[in-house]
Amino acid sequence: QVRLEESGGGLVQPGGSLRLSCAASGGIFEIYRMSWYRQAPGAQRELVAGITSGGGTDYADFVKGRFTISRDNAVNTAYLQMDSLKFEDTAVYYCNAHAPCEGYACPPNSTPVNVWGQGTQVTVSS
Numbered sequence: 401q402v403r404l405e406e407s408g409g410g411l412v413q414p415g416g417s418l419r420l421s422c423a424a425s426g427g428i429f430e431i432y433r434m435s436w437y438r439q440a441p442g443a444q445r446e447l448v449a450g451i452t453s454g455g456g457t458d459y460a461d462f463v464k465g466r467f468t469i470s471r472d473n474a475v476n477t478a479y480l481q482m483d484s485l486k487f488e489d490t491a492v493y494y495c496n497a498h499a500p501c502e503g504y505a506c507p508p509n510s511t512p513v514n515v516w517g518q519g520t521q522v523t524v525s526s
Contacts, residue, residue, distance in 0.1 A: 402427025402515050404495045409520030412485055420480040422495030433498045434471055434478035438491035485524045492519040
């Protein structure tokens with residue numbers, strides 16, 4: 401079973417930048433869709449960005465043009481580069497790995513992979 405560990409969170413001023421990392425251990429990293437979600441206090445967890453196994457990316461409208469998701473399969477790590485940070489970006493950021501199964505071909509009734517990291521706090525404050 402894959403395990404995920406986020407790092408790179410912290411305190412930053414508005415307009416600043418942070419780079420989050422999500423290191424995977426176990427599993428077959430290259431087959432996973434990797435995503436970043438965030439959850440602010442009192443709010444639901446929301447999708448920030450995702451990157452497929454083939455490198456295709458998608459972003460929530462509220463981060464387009466400011467955040468960039470990437471992956472390095474050689475080191476089993478996904479990244480989220482966050483620029484032009486705003487107060488409202490303050491949240492716990494979670495990494496997620498998803499795949500139809502743990503393998504390159506999924507037999508019928510396979511168990512999907514849907515694994516979360518423990519989260520990393522990002523605080524944007526002056």
